[in-house]
Amino acid sequence: MSKTSQHIIFDMDDTLIHCNKYFDLILGDYFEWMTEWFQPYGVTTEEVRAKQMEIDVAGIDKLGFASANFPQSLIDTYHFFGRIHGRDSSPKEEELLYQLGLSVYEQEIEAYPGMVETLERLREEGHCLHLYTGGETRIQKRKIEQMKLADYFEDRIYIRQHKNITALEEILGMGSFVRSNTWMIGNSLRTDVVPALTAGINSIYIKQQREWQYNLVELKQEPHNVLYTVSALTEVPEVIEEHLT
Template identity: 80%
Template sequence: MSITPQHIIFDMDDTLIHCNKYFDLILGDFFEWMTDWFAPFGLTTEEVRSKQIEIDIAGTKQLGFASTNFPQSLIATYRHYGQIHGRATSPAEEEQLFALGMSVYDQEVEPYPGMVETLERLQGDGHRLYLYTGGEARIQQRKIEQMKLADYFEDRIYIRRHKNIEALEEIIRAGSFDRSHTWMIGNSLRTDVVPALTAGINSIYLKQQREWEYNLVELKEEPHNVLYTVSALTEVPEVINHHLM
């Protein structure tokens, strides 16, 4: 049976490669530093976590996926509790926090299980693959090169500071995609699924066990186009091919 080739757009971070777990490692160090520095005031990890998430999400909404947003959220959280408890802050400690936050981008890149098999299967089935990732070009390009993703996506790679409906629409229109044969695959309801459904293309939501709060939004209405939910990347080819039968 002949299968109509599809345009398949993949998110990268926490869809094809690990990302959030490295932020969690850095945050673990940050929480230890903060509860140590503010020990006389009884500051808890839960308090620090809550404020950092609040500041991080607000910064991301405003600035997009700027690399400095994460380290700046650590510093802003530190300043917040310094002001509340009357503890003097210091440039040296702020420099430590900035370096800690930026170190997340130096972590070794690790693919999700089945990344290569999934991309090779889809490519072998005749589908055309695209990569659409949020962040700064220098940082995202390093990951792309380390994972040799150009072997699958060639020049069909889009890096955007903001991942939203406007950015996705720009990509779809520039490529003259047939929306009924176009898919967005990603782990973020906010930046992958909702824009895809709004743009009238199909979507596969890769649901992670632990997700960054920024990515979690409510789907306000029943989608009129196709939406599947999977728990493993390797399920994607079967979902697409089964849908086409």
């Protein structure tokens, strides 16, 4: 195969920049508060963790990556255990939980190792880079600006509250994408890999050591296009180069 310029679509959160670790930090504080408040009722951290994840995932399925979903999941979990154990809720505690949840979006942004080198190399090799991220425009734009990602993606930046096959197909329909020369790079099986396989484009799955439960789904379809799995962002250029050789 001749080396043809590729359209490479990157996910952002936990592909180019850290994200989940900040949620884990906030949840650590949350679990401490909840087990302290519900200690008389024998509520365990694992029980709180399981219920919060269930409520959080249900909210994302319904509302997409809305910023209010995470703090609301903390409050709804608090209400759930209050109801089943007969503990009255407190407006003060609810406000503490909501502000704790919102604070995850104020964390300092940190790039994954090799982010700049990876993007620089792919751009120098003549590939066209795109950024496709899920979340609210205001929050995601702040991350993009802090990381100066527009230097690499220019106007090819797509922010969607719902990140699924419908959103991906809309993006693919906006440009001159040749699907056999188009790649989706991301850490989420649910929102990156499965939509890419469904849309008939190539995909590189960056498997993280500790992944958010929401992202983990079973790959039911046999890929009719290219699917690679790597463990680091820096492996992406080599995979694409070898595929084109």
